[in-house]
Amino acid sequence: MSNGVNGFHKELEGLHVNGVTNGGSSSAESDRKKKMNRKNSSPMMPAFMVSAPGKVIVFGEHAVVYGKSAIAASISLRSYLLVTHLSKSRRTVTMQFPDIDLTHSWNIDELPWEIFNSPSKKKYYYDLVTALDPDLVAAIQPHLANISLGKPEHERKIHLNSAASFLYLYLSLGSPRSPGCKYTLRSTIPLGAGVGSSGSIAVCLAAAMLLQIRTLSGPHPDQPAQEARVQVERINRWAFVAELCIHGNPSGVDNTVSTYGKAVVYRRSKPPTVTSLWDFPELPLLLVNTKTPKSTAVEVGKVAKLKDEQPELVDTILEAIDQVAKSAESLIDEEYFDSEESESLRRVGQLMTINHGLLSALGVSHPRLERIRELVDHENIGWTKLTGAGGGGCSITLVKPGVPQEKIERLERQLEDEGFQQFRTTLGGDGVGVLWPAVLKNGLDEDEDGGMEIDIEKFLNAPGNDGVESLVGVSGGLDGAEREGWKFWRIEGQ
Ligand SMILES: Nc1ncnc2c1ncn2[C@@H]1O[C@H](COP(=O)(O)OP(=O)(O)OP(=O)(O)O)[C@@H](O)[C@H]1O
Ligand SMILES: C[C@@](O)(CCO)CC(=O)[O-]
Numbered sequence: 001m002s003n004g005v006n007g008f009h010k011e012l013e014g015l016h017v018n019g020v021t022n023g024g025s026s027s028a029e030s031d032r033k034k035k036m037n038r039k040n041s042s043p044m045m046p047a048f049m050v051s052a053p054g055k056v057i058v059f060g061e062h063a064v065v066y067g068k069s070a071i072a073a074s075i076s077l078r079s080y081l082l083v084t085h086l087s088k089s090r091r092t093v094t095m096q097f098p099d100i101d102l103t104h105s106w107n108i109d110e111l112p113w114e115i116f117n118s119p120s121k122k123k124y125y126y127d128l129v130t131a132l133d134p135d136l137v138a139a140i141q142p143h144l145a146n147i148s149l150g151k152p153e154h155e156r157k158i159h160l161n162s163a164a165s166f167l168y169l170y171l172s173l174g175s176p177r178s179p180g181c182k183y184t185l186r187s188t189i190p191l192g193a194g195v196g197s198s199g200s201i202a203v204c205l206a207a208a209m210l211l212q213i214r215t216l217s218g219p220h221p222d223q224p225a226q227e228a229r230v231q232v233e234r235i236n237r238w239a240f241v242a243e244l245c246i247h248g249n250p251s252g253v254d255n256t257v258s259t260y261g262k263a264v265v266y267r268r269s270k271p272p273t274v275t276s277l278w279d280f281p282e283l284p285l286l287l288v289n290t291k292t293p294k295s296t297a298v299e300v301g302k303v304a305k306l307k308d309e310q311p312e313l314v315d316t317i318l319e320a321i322d323q324v325a326k327s328a329e330s331l332i333d334e335e336y337f338d339s340e341e342s343e344s345l346r347r348v349g350q351l352m353t354i355n356h357g358l359l360s361a362l363g364v365s366h367p368r369l370e371r372i373r374e375l376v377d378h379e380n381i382g383w384t385k386l387t388g389a390g391g392g393g394c395s396i397t398l399v400k401p402g403v404p405q406e407k408i409e410r411l412e413r414q415l416e417d418e419g420f421q422q423f424r425t426t427l428g429g430d431g432v433g434v435l436w437p438a439v440l441k442n443g444l445d446e447d448e449d450g451g452m453e454i455d456i457e458k459f460l461n462a463p464g465n466d467g468v469e470s471l472v473g474v475s476g477g478l479d480g481a482e483r484e485g486w487k488f489w490r491i492e493g494q
Contacts, residue, residue: 044085044086044087045085045179046085046436046437046438047082047083047084047085047437047438047453047454047455048082048083048208048211048434048435048436048437048438049080049081049082049083049434049435049436049438049454049472050080050081050083050204050207050208050211050432050433050434050435051078051079051080051081051204051432051433051435051472051474051486052078052079052199052200052201052203052204052207052258052259052431052432052433053074053075053076053077053078053079053189053196053200053257053258053261053429053430053431054074054075054077054078054079054189054195054196054197054199054200054258055072055073055074055075055195055196055199055200055253055254055257055258056072056073056075056195056196056285056287056387056388056394056396056427057070057071057072057194057253057387057388058071058072058073058263058283058328058352058387058396059071059321059324059325059328059351059352059355060072060253060321060322060324060325060355061253061359061386061387061388061389061390062299062300062303062318062321062359062362062364062389062390063317063318063321063322063325064251064253064266064267064268065249065250065251065268065300065303066268066307066318067267067268067269068267068318068319068321068322068325069265069266069267069322069325069326069329070251070253070265070266070267070325071263071264071265071266071277071325071328071329072253072254072256072257072263072264072266073257073262073263073264073280073427073428074257074258074260074261074262074263074427074428074429074430074431075189075195075196075287075425075426075427075429076425076426076429076475077187077188077189077190077195077423077425077465078187078188078189078200078429078473078474079185079186079187079188079189079197079200079201079203079204080185080186080187080204080459080468080472080473081183081184081185081201081204081205081208082183082184082185082438082454082456082459082472083181083182083183083184083208083212084181084182084184084438084455084456085179085180085181085182086179086180086181086182087180088179088180090180091107091108091109091180092105092106092107092108092180093105093106093108093111093170093174093178093180093181093182093183094106094181094182094183095162095163095166095183095185096182096183096184096185096456096460097162097184097185098184098185098186098460099185099186099187099191100155100158100159100162100191101155102147102148102159102162102163104147104163106143106167108176108178108180109176110143111143111167111170111171111176112139112140112143112171113171113175113176115135115136115139116136116139116171116172117175117176121133121135121136123172125173125210125213125215125234125238126215126234128237128271129172129237129238129240129241130240130270131244132168132241132244132245136168136171136172137164137168140164140167140168140171143167144160144163144164144167147159147160147163148160158191158192161198161245161246162201162246164245164246165198165201165202165205165241165242165243165245165246166183166205166242168241168242168245169205169206169209169238169241169242169245170209172238172241173206173209173210173212173213173238174209174212174213178212181212182456183205183208184456184459184460185201185204186459186460186462186468187200187201188465188468188469190289190421191293192293192294192295192296192392192393193289193293193388193393193394194294194296194386194387194388194389194390194392194393194394195287195387195388195393195394195423196254196257196258196388198243198246198247198254198296199239199243199254199255199257199258200258201242202239202240202241202242202243202246202254202255202258203235203236203239203255203258203259203431203432204432205239205242206235206236206237206238206239206241206242207235207239207432207434209238210234210235210238211434211436215234216231216234216235217231218231218487218489219231219433219434219487219488219489219490220487221487221490223489223490225490225491225492228489228490228491229489229491231489232259232260232431232432232489232491235259235432236252236255236256236259236260239255239258239259240252240255242255243255246296246297247296247297247300248297248300248301249297249300249304250296250300251266251268252266252268252272253266253268256272256274257431258431258432259431259432260274260276260431260491261428261429261430261431261432261488262276262277262278262280262428262429262430262431263276263277263280263427263428264276264277265277265325265329276491276492277329277332278492279332280332280427280428281332281337281339282339282426282427282428283339283345283348283398283427284339284345284398284399284401285396285397285398285399285427286382286396286397286399286422287387287394287395287396287422287423287425288372288394288395288396288397288415288420288421288422288423289393289394289420289421289422289423290366290368290369290372290392290393290394290395290420291368291419291420291421292366292368292391292392292393293392293393294366294389294390294391294392294393295389295391296388296389298391299364299389299390299391300389302362302363302364302391303362303363303364306362306363314362317358317361317362320354320358321355321358321359324351324354324355324358325355327351328348328351331344331347331348331351332348340401341401342400342401342402345398345400345401346400348383348398349382349383349398349400350383352383352384352385352396352398353383353384353385355385356373356384356385356386359385359386359390364386364389364390364391365386365390365391366386366390366391366392366393368392368420369386369390369392369393369395371418372384372395372397372415372420373395375411375414375415375418376397376411379407379410379411380400380403381397381399381400381403381407381408381411382397382398382399382400382403383397383398383400384396384397384398394423429474429475430474430482430488431488431489432488432489433474433486433487433488434486434487434488435454435472435485435486435487436487437453438453438454438455439451439452439453439454439485440452440454440471440472440483440484440485441483441484441485442471451485454471454472458471459471459472474486
C-alpha cells in the first residue's frame with residue numbers, strides 16, 4: 001500500500017525467511033527460493049493469506065458492552081482471507097466475499113482519500129481508534145450507494161455492513177498509492193449465529209491491511225512474547241474499528257478473542273483489559289445453531305432500550321452477570337477444578353444456567369433457544385445457555401459427565417428433526433495467523449516444487465467448508481495438527 005510494491009515485498013520476504021522457513025537448506029527449499037526470486041523481477045507482490053477464528057462467549061455477553069467481565073474462547077471454525085495484488089496499471093481494489101454473494105470493485109483513484117488523509121482526520125496504524133468519525137462515515141456513503149441495488153433489504157444490509165467495514169479500514173490504513181488488490185474471503189463460520197463471524201472477518205481485514213503497510217513484525221518463532229503482543233494488539237485495535245462499522249456499539253470481546261485465540265477474560269475499560277486463560281479447561285460443550293439468524297446490533301439495541309426504560313433493574317441484572325463471570329473465572333482457577341470431574345462441571349453448569357436466566361430477563365432469548373433448553377433438560381443431559389447476542393443464533397450445552405451415549409444420540413436426532421444444526425468444534429484454538437506467501441504443502445507431488453500456490457480460482461472452487469479447510473486450513477496437518485506454513489504470534493507467558 002502506501003509503502004510501494006517492492007518495499008512491501010521485501011519486508012514480507014523477511015517475514016517469510018524469519019518465520020515460515022524452517023526446513024533448513026533442502027534442495028526443494030532452494031528450488032522454491034529460486035522460483036520466488038524469479039518472481040521478484042515482477043512488480044507484483046506475492047499473494048498471502050490471513051486467518052482468524054470465530055468464538056463462543058461462555059459467560060458475560062451483553063453485560064460486557066457495559067464494562068462488565070466476559071469469558072470467551074476461540075473455536076476451530078475460521079475465516080480465511082486471500083490477498084492478491086494486481087499489476088501496476090490496474091487501479092482497482094476488489095472485495096470478493098462469495099459466502100454472502102458479494103463482489104465489488106472500486107477505482108482506487110476515485111476513493112475519498114482527501115478527507116481520510118486530512119490532518120484533522122488522519123489516523124495512523126499506531127492510533128487507538130475507539131469511535132467512528134461521522135464525517136468519514138459520510139464520505140464513504142456515496143461509494144456504497146450502488147452496492148447490491150435491487151437485492152432484498154436484509155441481504156443488502158449484510159452486504160453494506162461488510163462493504164462499509166472493508167472500505168473504512170482500507171481508507172484508514174491504505175493510501176492513494178496503494179497497489180491494485182483483490183481481497184477474497186471464505187469463512188467456515190455461520191453468519192449471524194452468534195459465533196463471531198463478523199469479528200473474525202474484522203480481524204482478517206485488519207491483519208491483512210497492516211501487513212500490507214509493513215506495520216507488523218513477525219510472526220516468527222523466536223519473536224519475544226512481548227513484541228508479539230504489540231503486533232497482536234495492533235491488529236485487535238483496527239479489527240475493533242471494522243466491528244464498529246458492523247455492530248454500532250461492540251464491546252470488543254469478539255475481535256479480541258479472535259485475535260488472541262485460546263480463551264480470554266475481557267473487560268471494556270479504557271483501555272480494555274485482556275487476560276489470556278492459557279489453561280482454559282476442555283469443557284465438553286455442544287454447540288447448537290437455532291438457524292434463526294439475528295443481528296448483534298439489533299440485540300444490543302434491545303438491551304440498551306430496556307436499560308433506558310428500567311435503568312436500576314437492568315443495572316442490577318448486568319451486575320449479576322458480572323458476578324457470574326467473575327465466579328466462573330475464580331472457579332476454573334481453583335486448584336481442585338477438574339473439567340472431567342462431575343462436581344466441578346456441576347458448578348460451571350450452575351453458573352451457565354444462572355447466566356442464561358439473566359440474559360433471558362434482558363429479553364435476548366428466543367423460543368428456539370428455549371426449545372433447546374427444554375430438550376436438554378428433559379433428558380437431563382446438561383446445562384444450557386445462549387451464546388453471543390441471542391435473539392436466535394446459537395446455544396451452548398455443557399454435557400454432564402457419564403450421560404449414556406444413547407441419550408446424547410436421542411437428543412441429537414431430536415434436534416436434527418426439529419431443524420437445529422449441531423456443530424463439531426473445539427474450543428481454544430489459535431488466534432490470527434498468516435500464510436506468507438500463499439503456498440502450502442499438502443503432501444502432494446508439487447511439494448517437491450516448493451508447494452501448492454493458492455490462487456483465487458483454487459480458493460473459490462474449494463467445495464464447501466471441508467474444501468476450504470482441506471485446501472488452506474490452519475489445522476490441515478496430520479491428525480489435525482497445525483499445517484506447515486501458517487504462522488501465529490506467540491504471546492503465551494504474557
Ligand atoms: N462470510 C462472510 N463474508 C462477508 N461478510 C460476513 C461474513 N460473515 C459475516 N459477515 C459480516 O458480519 C455480519 C454478521 O454480523 P452479526 O453480528 O450478525 O453476526 P455474528 O458476528 O455472527 O454474531 P456475534 O457478533 O453475535 O458473534 C454480516 O452482516 C456481514 O456484514
Ligand atoms: C452481545 C455481545 O456482548 C456479544 C456478541 O458476540 C455484543 C458485544 O460484546 O459486542
